Amino acid sequence: MTDNKFVLSWVEEMKALVKPANVVWIDGSEEQLESLREQSCKSGEMIRLDQEKLPGCFYHRTAQNDVARVEDRTFICAESAEEAGPTNNWMDPKAAYEKLGKLFDGSMAGKTMYVIPFIMGVLGSPFSKVGIELTDSIYVVLNMAIMTRVGIQAEKQLGDSADFTKCLHACKDVNPDERWIMHFPQDNTIWSINSAYGGNVLLGKKCLALRIASYLGKKEGWMAEHMLILGLENPKGEVKYIAAAFPSACGKTNLAMLIPPAILKGYKVYTVGDDIAWIRVGKDGRLWAMNPEAGFFGVAPGTSNKTNPNALATTMKNTIFTNVFLKDDNTVWWEGMDGDAPASGIDWLGNPWTPESGVKGAHPNSRFTAPAAQCPCISPEFESTEGVPLSAIVFGGRRAKTAPLVYQSFNWNHGVFMGATMASETTAAAAGQVGVVRRDPMAMIPFCGYNMGDYFQHWLDMGTKTDKLPLIFHVNWFRTNADGKFIWPGFGDNIRVLNWILARCAGEVDAVETAIGYLPKKEDLDLTGLDISDEVLDELLSVDKEVWLEETKGIGEFFAKFGDRLPKELAAELENLKARLSK
Numbered sequence: 001m002t003d004n005k006f007v008l009s010w011v012e013e014m015k016a017l018v019k020p021a022n023v024v025w026i027d028g029s030e031e032q033l034e035s036l037r038e039q040s041c042k043s044g045e046m047i048r049l050d051q052e053k054l055p056g057c058f059y060h061r062t063a064q065n066d067v068a069r070v071e072d073r074t075f076i077c078a079e080s081a082e083e084a085g086p087t088n089n090w091m092d093p094k095a096a097y098e099k100l101g102k103l104f105d106g107s108m109a110g111k112t113m114y115v116i117p118f119i120m121g122v123l124g125s126p127f128s129k130v131g132i133e134l135t136d137s138i139y140v141v142l143n144m145a146i147m148t149r150v151g152i153q154a155e156k157q158l159g160d161s162a163d164f165t166k167c168l169h170a171c172k173d174v175n176p177d178e179r180w181i182m183h184f185p186q187d188n189t190i191w192s193i194n195s196a197y198g199g200n201v202l203l204g205k206k207c208l209a210l211r212i213a214s215y216l217g218k219k220e221g222w223m224a225e226h227m228l229i230l231g232l233e234n235p236k237g238e239v240k241y242i243a244a245a246f247p248s249a250c251g252k253t254n255l256a257m258l259i260p261p262a263i264l265k266g267y268k269v270y271t272v273g274d275d276i277a278w279i280r281v282g283k284d285g286r287l288w289a290m291n292p293e294a295g296f297f298g299v300a301p302g303t304s305n306k307t308n309p310n311a312l313a314t315t316m317k318n319t320i321f322t323n324v325f326l327k328d329d330n331t332v333w334w335e336g337m338d339g340d341a342p343a344s345g346i347d348w349l350g351n352p353w354t355p356e357s358g359v360k361g362a363h364p365n366s367r368f369t370a371p372a373a374q375c376p377c378i379s380p381e382f383e384s385t386e387g388v389p390l391s392a393i394v395f396g397g398r399r400a401k402t403a404p405l406v407y408q409s410f411n412w413n414h415g416v417f418m419g420a421t422m423a424s425e426t427t428a429a430a431a432g433q434v435g436v437v438r439r440d441p442m443a444m445i446p447f448c449g450y451n452m453g454d455y456f457q458h459w460l461d462m463g464t465k466t467d468k469l470p471l472i473f474h475v476n477w478f479r480t481n482a483d484g485k486f487i488w489p490g491f492g493d494n495i496r497v498l499n500w501i502l503a504r505c506a507g508e509v510d511a512v513e514t515a516i517g518y519l520p521k522k523e524d525l526d527l528t529g530l531d532i533s534d535e536v537l538d539e540l541l542s543v544d545k546e547v548w549l550e551e552t553k554g555i556g557e558f559f560a561k562f563g564d565r566l567p568k569e570l571a572a573e574l575e576n577l578k579a580r581l582s583k
């Protein structure tokens, strides 16, 4: 237990509010974690899986009503609604503390309150942040011990400083009508109640490392982004780093762990992170990125030896599986795993299941929580206290027709515009129609902890801090033909696009200038061994001016939401785009 007086007095204050029967400080030792695992198996909260096939692995089910992040119940309690901006729910901080204070009052009566000191970022890095999470859930403790660096190391990193994020969580009765995830950026505080689902309760992740950190980054001159970070090694043995933002369900974890096709010899991808990047200007003027997390909280369904063997291998030990399917041999399964569905077992709701049951065995948002260090392609720089230097930033979305396979921005501000206008279509796109467009700037719509207009300004300001900026690109793996079929193979073949991106960064290849940005010359994409026709390639690299003029209307409507908080540079980028398209 720490002797930091700021931590001690806050813990005492919260204890007086939630009134637990006792308090346990998490020291991060294997002995303590093992005794908590024992306890949770005895109470039925967790099930120990077959320890020969899946050593150190556990199974957990959440309540049926508590299986995903709840954006409509997630609030940014900034000083004013204006500060939270048009893309966030807002509540006055005083009103929010009062409302939740009543719910938290006595919420841990008869229970244990666990105190989890944790680090977001690498131990010993000046860029890391410390949080303390108070929770009544052993499941939360055990997940936090995988996703973050917990215990005494965090207390040491904090020292006697008052600079830590105060995270309070209680499962209470998981009542969805009283479920609230509230952020108080000015107080560096997060309160979450009535949920036990990861994204709402592992408060280091989306709540701290994105919402609170984006606010701190704006204040302190750095960026917290919803981005994977990967290192790509070429046959000469050089490794270059790329950070990439995609909305949920666009294959971020798959890209972060990509395995190049065998025919492209000498290339290898190293994973630094699959979800979050903290980015700042390094001593050398380049932008350096660090993954603040220590584990992967990945979506299980669809993860297979075909789509992502590295992710699958990562989950073979020391992993917590949530809401997946429990097989009769006490191992796990989910839809989209290799091989046939099991003949029988127990579904995520706890009911007996067979392939004829007519319902899914695993919840579509069922998850694995696995230590990043176990990933076969984890980067040797994963524990670097400085992070890794970025050559490129990539934005992406799921667009049936609009966006070509890849294009490069003309400059930083145009790249910020590309990120600010990112969008994905609903999967109607797969059925051949252009689906409903959801704008999701930098994939941060659910995660920006302040007014997104100011966030755009912060991106523009970062561009003035150095002349060694990474280049900015946009990719789209989801282009479809007239029959609604995907025309780019995706997965491992995406490395062909990453290679072009890095060739552009190294100034090795020329490009075609179009109204929307620089596109590859066909001959500069290495398509060795890929069966793709010239017509398909033309389609992948086509820019339909009519479709894009339509797109500018949607962008204009979206930008209008921000009123005078929209940076004039972005309004100018839109006008420039329209002018180029009309030429």
Ligand code: OXD
Pocket (backbone or CB within 6 Å): 069, 199, 248, 275
């Ligand atoms: C996630 C998400 O869970 O983006 O990472 O929803």
Ligand code: MN
Pocket (backbone or CB within 6 Å): 226, 248, 275
């Ligand atoms: Mn995410």
